[in-house]
Amino acid sequence: MLNRTELVQSIRQKKSYLCVGLDTDPAKIPAHLLSEPDPVFAFNKAIIDATLEFAVSYKINTAFYESQGIQGWESLQKTVAYLPSDVLSIADAKRGDIGNTSAQYAKTFFETFGFDAVTVAPYMGADSVEPFLAYKGKWTILLALTSNKGAADFELQKTGSEYLYEKVLKTAAGWGTPDNLMFVVGATQAERMASIRSVCPDHFYLVPGVGAQGGDLQALSQAALNKDVGLLVNVSRSIIYASSQADFAEKAGAAARAYQQEMMRFLL
Amino acid sequence: MLNRTELVQSIRQKKSYLCVGLDTDPAKIPAHLLSEPDPVFAFNKAIIDATLEFAVSYKINTAFYESQGIQGWESLQKTVAYLPSDVLSIADAKRGDIGNTSAQYAKTFFETFGFDAVTVAPYMGADSVEPFLAYKGKWTILLALTSNKGAADFELQKTGSEYLYEKVLKTAAGWGTPDNLMFVVGATQAERMASIRSVCPDHFYLVPGVGAQGGDLQALSQAALNKDVGLLVNVSRSIIYASSQADFAEKAGAAARAYQQEMMRFLL
Numbered sequence: 001m002l003n004r005t006e007l008v009q010s011i012r013q014k015k016s017y018l019c020v021g022l023d024t025d026p027a028k029i030p031a032h033l034l035s036e037p038d039p040v041f042a043f044n045k046a047i048i049d050a051t052l053e054f055a056v057s058y059k060i061n062t063a064f065y066e067s068q069g070i071q072g073w074e075s076l077q078k079t080v081a082y083l084p085s086d087v088l089s090i091a092d093a094k095r096g097d098i099g100n101t102s103a104q105y106a107k108t109f110f111e112t113f114g115f116d117a118v119t120v121a122p123y124m125g126a127d128s129v130e131p132f133l134a135y136k137g138k139w140t141i142l143l144a145l146t147s148n149k150g151a152a153d154f155e156l157q158k159t160g161s162e163y164l165y166e167k168v169l170k171t172a173a174g175w176g177t178p179d180n181l182m183f184v185v186g187a188t189q190a191e192r193m194a195s196i197r198s199v200c201p202d203h204f205y206l207v208p209g210v211g212a213q214g215g216d217l218q219a220l221s222q223a224a225l226n227k228d229v230g231l232l233v234n235v236s237r238s239i240i241y242a243s244s245q246a247d248f249a250e251k252a253g254a255a256a257r258a259y260q261q262e263m264m265r266f267l268l
Numbered sequence: 269m270l271n272r273t274e275l276v277q278s279i280r281q282k283k284s285y286l287c288v289g290l291d292t293d294p295a296k297i298p299a300h301l302l303s304e305p306d307p308v309f310a311f312n313k314a315i316i317d318a319t320l321e322f323a324v325s326y327k328i329n330t331a332f333y334e335s336q337g338i339q340g341w342e343s344l345q346k347t348v349a350y351l352p353s354d355v356l357s358i359a360d361a362k363r364g365d366i367g368n369t370s371a372q373y374a375k376t377f378f379e380t381f382g383f384d385a386v387t388v389a390p391y392m393g394a395d396s397v398e399p400f401l402a403y404k405g406k407w408t409i410l411l412a413l414t415s416n417k418g419a420a421d422f423e424l425q426k427t428g429s430e431y432l433y434e435k436v437l438k439t440a441a442g443w444g445t446p447d448n449l450m451f452v453v454g455a456t457q458a459e460r461m462a463s464i465r466s467v468c469p470d471h472f473y474l475v476p477g478v479g480a481q482g483g484d485l486q487a488l489s490q491a492a493l494n495k496d497v498g499l500l501v502n503v504s505r506s507i508i509y510a511s512s513q514a515d516f517a518e519k520a521g522a523a524a525r526a527y528q529q530e531m532m533r534f535l536l
Contacts, residue, residue, distance in 0.1 A: 023369070063365060063372035069380045070345065073338050094365050096389065097331060098416040101291070104331035112337045121364065123391045123411060125418020143391060148366040150393020153439055157427045164422065164432070171421055 001116050001137055002088045004179045004228070007204075010056045010086060011229045015264040018256060019057035019090065019206065021236025022047065022079065023064050028241055030248050040068070040075035043248075045082055047240050050253035054260035057088035059206075059234050060115075080113055088232075089116045090206070094143065096121040096128045103131040110135045117141055119184060119206075122168045126175055133176045140181050144169050145196065147186030147209030169199045178202040185224075187233070190216050193223035197230075204230050210259075211238030217259070221266040229267070235259055269384050269405055270356045272447045272496070275472075278324045278354060279497045283532040286524060287325035287358065287474065289504025290315065290347060291332050296509055298516050308336070308343035311516075313350055315508050318521035322528035325356035327474075327502050328383075348381050356500070357384045358474070362411065364389040364396045371399040378403045385409050387452060387474075390436045394443055401444045408449050412436050413464065415454030415477030437467045446470040453492075455501070458484050461491035465498075472498050478527075479506030485527070489534040497535070503527055 002010065011017050022044050029043045036042040048058065060079060065072035083089045095105040095118065102120075109118040110132075117139035120132055132140040145155055145165040155165040162170075169183060178200075185196055187209035196205070205224055210217050210233050217233065224231045239259070243251035270278065279285050290312050297311045304310040316326065328347060333340035351357045363373040363386065370388075377386040378400075385407035388400055400408040413423055413433040423433040430438075437451060446468075453464055455477035464473070473492055478485050478501050485501065492499045507527070511519035 025372075061365075061369055061372075063363070063369045063376065066376040067372040067380055069376075070338055070341050073341050077338065092365075094363065094389070095331070097329075097360075097362050098414065101329060101331045104293075104329075104335040108331065108334040108337075112335055121362070121389045121391050123389050123422060124414050124416060125421030125423070127416050127418040129418075146366065146392050148392060148395050150395040150397075153393030154391060154427075154432065154436065155393070157432075157435065159422075159425045159427050159432070164425075164427070167425065168422065 001085065003137065007056065007088055008228050014054065014056055014260070015267055016054050016056055016260040017229055017231050017233055017263055018055045018259050019059050019232045019234040020047065020051050020055045020239055020256060021059045021061060021092070021208070021234045022240065023061040023236045024240065025064055026068060028244065030244055030246060032246055038075055038078065040072070041078045044075070044079045046249040047252050048082060050249040051239065051256040052084070052087070054253070054256040055087065057090060057232055058083055059090040059092045061236070062091055062093040077113060080115060090141065091115040091118040094119050094121050096124050098124070099127045099131055102128050106132045106135055110138045117182070119143065122172060129172065129175055133180055138180065140176060141206050142168070142172050142181065142183050144183040145185050145192065147188040151186065166199060169196070173200050173203065178204070182206050184208065187216070187220045190220040190223065193220050197224055197226065201226060202230065204232060206232045206234060208234045211235045217262055218266070221263070225266060233263070269353065271405065275324065275356055276496050282322065282324055282528070283535055284322055284324055284528040285497055285499050285501055285531055286323045286527050287327050287500045287502040288315065288319050288323045288507055288524060289327045289329060289360070289476070289502045290508065291329040291504045292508065293332055294336060296512065298512055298514060300514055306343055306346065308340070309346045312343070312347045314517040315520050316350060318517040319507065319524040320352070320355070322524040323355065325358060325500055326351055327358040327360045329504070330359055330361040345381060348383060358409065359383040359386040362387050362389045364392050366392070367395045367399055370396050374400045374403055378406045385450070387411065390440060397440065397443055401448055406448065408444060409474050410436070410440050410449065410451050412451040413453050413460065415456040419454065434467060437464070441468050441471065446472070450474050452476065455484070455488045458488040458491065461488050465492055465494065469494060470498065472500060474500045474502060476502045479503045485530055486534070489531070493534060501531070
């Protein structure tokens with residue numbers, strides 16, 4: 001578990017605000033791992049070992065585990081248990097429902113599986129998010145602006161004088177604090193990052209979309225970094241699938257290191 | 269699996285558009301079931317047996333299973349497998365993410381667990397919903413207007429001349445057809461139902477919020493029924509927890525029957 005102060009310290013120490021996304025697809029695992037009792041966990045363990053020096057957070061995309069059924073949840077459980085306590089573990093689950101149901105989802109990720117943070121969808125409003133925020137020492141990471149094309153359909157529609165995603169940022173900022181609430185802000189929208197930063201100057205932003213989705217690390221970092229860093233950049237595919245061969249972990253470590261080396265420059 | 273014609277036939281035959289919500293909370297299961305190897309499945313099985321005559325659909329609220337960890341997913345898997353093929357099985361999961369991730373969620377519920385339908389959150393737009401719609405013979409049930417207080421925060425905000433939920437209805441109606449797409453419309457907003465029906469005259473609406481959440485069955489039915497019925501009303505707590513004693517299944521059956529008897533009048 002990492003509070004805000006500890007997270008900032010870890011970033012300063014590792015000179016990295018990299019989050020490694022474990023979107024582990026069994027179909028993309030190197031062939032030599034398929035004889036392992038749990039190939040997904042074996043893959044994740046090797047990736048974590050190879051990247052830990054360069055990353056402060058790991059994001060487990062629950063969809064890739066759920067699609068494998070019960071075996072997938074076992075791989076997920078082993079993976080989150082394997083993560084050291086000094087990295088931020090994120091369940092990228094995008095949950096959200098009426099209060100009594102959101103309370104069950106919060107229990108799922110914070111208690112049953114022991115994550116530090118979970119991503120939550122904002123559509124259903126305050127009472128769908130509050131059960132997550134009610135957990136002391138845990139983080140809620142709310143979707144604001146996402147990195148996909150479909151962001152144009154609703155997130156980028158105007159409500160009054162502002163975009164829906166801006167309304168989400170402003171409204172939700174009143175539900176939590178910079179100590180228990182972060183926002184997802186898509187990096188492929190880097191040109192918007194400066195104005196998004198001005199809406200919530202103190203909150204951490206989790207930025208996906210760098211790498212395979214094409215976001216520009218330098219542009220977004222310059223616009224998004226605040227005095228306490230305030231930024232986690234997630235990279236999934238271009239790290240974990242840097243190689244599909246026996247050297248996958250080594251290549252993943254090298255890719256993570258390259259991101260860290262770039263981030264180090266922006267932290268100066 | 270039920271296509272639209274079969275679903276309408278089933279409703280006409282049972283004279284019911286009742287969906288029973290299996291929001292099964294292990295803490296609320298009658299004590300005598302706790303010695304069963306899988307108390308949640310034993311409870312669900314008894315509820316299904318007692319209500320099958322009066323219900324055309326069952327909605328499994330995934331949060332209540334996920335919060336129990338791997339054991340919960342086993343209970344979920346057994347429950348969906350136990351449902352007969354002539355009822356509509358719904359995973360109330362409210363998923364939605366970028367395309368490659370939504371594809372994994374669609375696989376989870378349609379293939380791995382074999383549901384007929386899954387609820388999906390609209391916030392991230394078209395490409396987050398399309399992987400669900402791409403499954404032939406399956407249903408996507410998109411959130412439009414929900415029954416909770418938080419609906420006011422974003423769903424009931426105006427975008428241009430219309431509410432966000434109206435924009436969701438109109439936009440998403442172009443992504444699917446009345447044969448593969450339904451919408452969630454909260455019953456506690458029954459006064460809005462007539463105008464909501466006019467936006468999508470042909471689609472099925474899944475209406476939660478009757479019973480424990482206080483929606484009015486008569487008012488919403490009169491406003492929402494169309495020539496092909498076009499309506500599923502979900503009731504969870506006031507059926508499955510009608511009694512906390514040994515007679516829970518009998519009382520659940522009686523509660524389901526009471527809803528069916530009322531629905532029968534509106535179907536005439």
